[in-house]
Amino acid sequence: MNRDDLFVEVLIVGAGPTGLALGIDLARRRVDALVVERAEELFPGSRGKGIQPRTMEVFDDLGVLDAIRAAGGSYPVGMIWQDGKRMGEHQMFDPAEVTEDSPYGEPWMVPQWRTQEVLYARLEELGGKVAFGREATGIAQDEDGVSVGFADGGSIRARYVVAADGGRSAVRRALGIGMTGETVDPSPMLVADVRITGLDRDNWHLFPPRGEGEGFLAVCPLAGTEDFQVAARFAEGTSVDISLSGVRRVVGARSHLAPEDVTEVRWASNFMPRAALADRFRDGRVFLAGDAAHVHSPAGGQGLNTSVQDAYNLGWKLGAVLRDGAGGALLDTYEEERRPVAAGVLGLSTGVHRGEVRRGDATRQLGLGYRESSLTVETREVVAAAVRAGDRAPDGVVGGVRLFDAFRGPHWTVVAVGVGVPGVPGAVRVVRGEAQESYGCGVFVVRPDGYVGWAGDQVAGLRDYLVRFGLR
Incomplete structure (x- = not known):
């Protein structure tokens, strides 16, 4: 590994919602932290679009709630279609009341790319930085710190490193930390941000399968944008085409819309829904957070929210050790507290995906806590x-x-x-x-x-x- 060309107290690998939220929390604690991101820009897609009530409370504390509210909107009511006709509404979430002790009742829709823009702006406002185009390729640690090498030949030395670099985390792999999990659904999925004509923006449009072997199609207007998110399920073994022609084909085949009604694909991805949990969340001076530690089915909107709350848990503990003189053993409680929560939420999101659990009180995440923690x-x-x-x-x-x-x-x-x-x-x-x-x-x-x-x-x-x- 080359010589270290920079020293920081905390190096955060990955500028997704997890890394940015942690960067904000450390910046307001005056901890010298740097976020590095392999890509040249922030993630461009809508993937995690649901902000749960507990995360709204976290965003209130981090100083981004007003911007998050302005960037999104409430979820529309589902509308079921059949043969070009509206067949009736479908409530996507169990109703929840706003109360004095819980001021945010329903999830708030914000496309992930907009959430990240809001978090990035707040990080910069607090003096934090993101170094784009820096791909972590190697890691070595000793008693005093961690050295991370990059594809450009440089390296950074830090007292602590947080891997927030997603489900395929390069840091986790370099540490040899395994993930234990399962395929939630063997059927591949398509998700895409598109411009589309012929549908109103007042409903989340649902097109159930019309025949054997055909999967569902859902078209959701993305609050705060002109885009729709298209989600489609395919038969096991299908090769999913995420090009403009591929998205047009599935929309035309499964709805009353013409293929050309899809005028633009702004971002698209295909994936196999799975659930997995890292075998441990800490290796010496390195911590795993967000998708690097736990991978969820997108059903129920749990992944991004659990990830942000990882950052929220770890941020104050790093601050206490680095700034307040708390003992280093405090950092052991990050895994102690967050890994059981992540395991429970993984089961919840899998249950929602399989239709076994409703989107309701549990998915709002207000009931999560740490009664069994050694800090309690x-x-x-x-x-x-x-x-x-x-x-x-x-x-x-x-x-x-x-x-x-x-x-x-x-x-x-x-x-x-x-x-x-x-x-x-x-x-x-x-x-x-x-x-x-x-x-x-x-x-x-x-x-x-x-x-x-x-x-x-x-x-x-x-x-x-x-x-x-x-x-x-």
């Missing part, structure tokens, strides 16, 4: 409130303060409800008030990623808990 401390013998240590910290109002406003930023927060709290470290924000519906009474330490780490009826043990993370 529940000191109450009797828990009257709905919130336990390890759970996502709900929104609400305490002492006239909206909690999500208090949580926003890279800090820790103590929510004291009906209990007095003496002095805490200056880096910790304290919100005080009387009994609140979601929290009841008690003291709740909310981690930087919005989960309750410690909960108690009184403050005994509170300061000792905070010291674990370099908060004195």
Whole structure:
């Protein structure tokens, strides 16, 4: 490997949603990080288009929610077609209400390329950078750091490396970390961003198979754009043609539209739906995140969201070690917490793909948490409130303060409800008030990623808990 031509504290390989979200989180923590991307530009397609409510909360904290809202829109109602006639509506998601503790009820549609543009703009706003056209080809690590070599002959030295370079991760392969998984569906899929005429943009248009051996066709207007996303399933063993003529052929054959109604293919891909989980998420100073760690069926919109939340979990821990003096053992909890979540979500997305699970409460990801984590401390013998240590910290109002406003930023927060709290470290924000519906009474330490780490009826043990993370 050539000499190191640059040093950074954290090198992030891959400028997808995972890498960009992690770059944002580290930039706001003033960690010297660099994102490198093999391609010459951001990913151009719509692939992951659903932003789940939990990820909306994450984006609120990262400072991109307004831009995400402006870039997309709500999902349209499904419309089933047969022989050129509308046969009726199909609800794609179970309904959900917006409540005080959960301000985002339904998933928000944003094509992946637009999500990445929003994240990239925020990263640059915070002073972060992406180096495009840098393909990682080799990796070596020692006690002090990691050296990553690139196809252009250069190399970068970092204290830590995060592989966010997708399902075919070059970093994961270089480390020899295997993935265990299964084929979710042996039938290949086509997904393409197209310009199309003859369909309204008020519905997600669904064309069920009309005969033996024919797969479904779905044409969804992509919110915030003039494009539609075409998705089609083919018989096992079919060679899928992703050219303009190939997309026109399948649209013409499976719908009432003429092939020439597809006027342009802006991006297209074919794939075999599969689910796979990396055997481990950490190798020394190198971490796997996003698709490099877990590969999902696109059904249910879980992959991108789980990936962003990997970054959200890892970012504050790297910041605590590199900036706050927390012990390096904190980084072990990234795999401890995220790998079980990823395994569970993989099963969920596979169930949605196979029609065994509805798109509803589980797919919104608000119920995911870390109750079994070694970072979670529940000191109450009797828990009257709905919130336990390890759970996502709900929104609400305490002492006239909206909690999500208090949580926003890279800090820790103590929510004291009906209990007095003496002095805490200056880096910790304290919100005080009387009994609140979601929290009841008690003291709740909310981690930087919005989960309750410690909960108690009184403050005994509170300061000792905070010291674990370099908060004195």
